[in-house]
Amino acid sequence: MERYYQPEIECASREQILAWQNERLVKQVQYVYDNVPYYRKKMEEKGVTPADVQSVADLHKLPFLTKADLRDAYPYGLCAVPVSEAVRIQSTSGTTGRRVVAFYTQHDLDLWEDCCARAIMAAGGTKDDVVHVSYGYGLFTGGAGLHGGSHKVGSLTLPMSSGNTDRQIQFMCDLGSTILCCTPSYAAYLSESINERGLKDQIHLKAGIFGAEAWTEEMRRDIEKGLGIKAYDIYGLTEISGPGVSFECSAQTGMHINEDHFIAEIIDPVTEEVLPEGEKGELVFTCITKEAFPLLRYRTRDICVLKREKCSCGRTHVKMSKPMGRSDDMLIIKGVNVFPSQIETILLNKGYAANYQLIVDRVNNSDTLEVQVEMTPEMFSDSVSEVTAKEKELVNAMKAMLGIYAKVRLVAPKSIARSEGKAVRVIDKRKLY
Numbered sequence: 001m002e003r004y005y006q007p008e009i010e011c012a013s014r015e016q017i018l019a020w021q022n023e024r025l026v027k028q029v030q031y032v033y034d035n036v037p038y039y040r041k042k043m044e045e046k047g048v049t050p051a052d053v054q055s056v057a058d059l060h061k062l063p064f065l066t067k068a069d070l071r072d073a074y075p076y077g078l079c080a081v082p083v084s085e086a087v088r089i090q091s092t093s094g095t096t097g098r099r100v101v102a103f104y105t106q107h108d109l110d111l112w113e114d115c116c117a118r119a120i121m122a123a124g125g126t127k128d129d130v131v132h133v134s135y136g137y138g139l140f141t142g143g144a145g146l147h148g149g150s151h152k153v154g155s156l157t158l159p160m161s162s163g164n165t166d167r168q169i170q171f172m173c174d175l176g177s178t179i180l181c182c183t184p185s186y187a188a189y190l191s192e193s194i195n196e197r198g199l200k201d202q203i204h205l206k207a208g209i210f211g212a213e214a215w216t217e218e219m220r221r222d223i224e225k226g227l228g229i230k231a232y233d234i235y236g237l238t239e240i241s242g243p244g245v246s247f248e249c250s251a252q253t254g255m256h257i258n259e260d261h262f263i264a265e266i267i268d269p270v271t272e273e274v275l276p277e278g279e280k281g282e283l284v285f286t287c288i289t290k291e292a293f294p295l296l297r298y299r300t301r302d303i304c305v306l307k308r309e310k311c312s313c314g315r316t317h318v319k320m321s322k323p324m325g326r327s328d329d330m331l332i333i334k335g336v337n338v339f340p341s342q343i344e345t346i347l348l349n350k351g352y353a354a355n356y357q358l359i360v361d362r363v364n365n366s367d368t369l370e371v372q373v374e375m376t377p378e379m380f381s382d383s384v385s386e387v388t389a390k391e392k393e394l395v396n397a398m399k400a401m402l403g404i405y406a407k408v409r410l411v412a413p414k415s416i417a418r419s420e421g422k423a424v425r426v427i428d429k430r431k432l433y
């Protein structure tokens, strides 16, 4: 079972990784050119031929793909194999426009599950573990990816899917789950529910693998404390396979990108210029081992930083920071860029839990921001003046961090709807106009 901690790949020298990437990229570009007419047309429009791409240094010559291309080419336009060769689809939970559908051959599923198995092993998983998968199953990639990874590690896999919190906790206690996989917001909710029921002593969790949405270091500390575990981040997106594109190791200082399968670039989201490693910008991925859905230079819209440094775990693959927001759903309020994670940091620093919602609106041509924040049961008070003072404190902290006024409304514990999947943090009413 050691196969899925693959030191010969995960700890390979930079030269070796580049050699793999060069060889695989050249083949992949030719493969996509031959099998995806939609992308071939984009290459032709840019005047690029496969012969122009001889190594990773030539990657910048290729055209980008965006979510708009995926929608244009929906459903089969970017699929590089005939339906007879594809064995699975997964799809995004997108709420606007057409869904994004990604295709997999059996080989693609195998490689994806390998990536998830690496993530589980990096979180300390072995065949002796009981892996409790509470990501949604079905079209969402979370359940399927971690489930397949857990099988590969040889762990006992609990395909819980999301929801039914009572049953989740009961199985956790009865079966001795040791690794929990779900969104960080659901992990926080499970932690809250377990502690409320006084069941913390009856759970045996040691680690959690949480991703699919942004979460802060403060939230990590809360979850780690609440469940008595080490909490690891995992990143991915449906278009590029799903979870496991990158994952955290014991150092917990960024997520190693599986560079034998994906080449990462950082670009300026406005000029599209490639930025040097270490600079903050939009993450772009090129898949170099996929058969069915081999996207080249796919713009993720996730803003982050790449760091190539010696890691205490021994892995050499480049690390990405936690995404710091998205270049598309970064909020611009009164001309100021606002990331929900900035507000979350303030709330958690001031002792609130990550149960909040931002409501953005436009009144008389001026943007408004209201932050609804749940009080914790300890803070809950009927005294209007006490609540008003707390609200004022948050208003000032937000003004100091964001430079704009945000109305703050403290609401009763448990009054903001909990999410079993990704939390709904932002309601932007301006989009409705």
Ligand code: DLL
Residues within 6 Å of the ligand: 092, 093, 135, 141, 142, 210, 211, 212, 213, 214, 215, 233, 234, 235, 236, 237, 238, 239, 242, 243, 244, 300, 302, 322, 323, 326
């Ligand atoms: O969320 C895949 C996934 C499942 C990742 C389970 C991790 C665990 P999508 O639904 O296509 O796929 O959403 C992808 O979610 O572009 C990011 O904006 C965001 N995202 C994913 N992981 C993280 C993370 C899955 N660890 C989009 N931190 C991505 C912050 C994340 N944002």
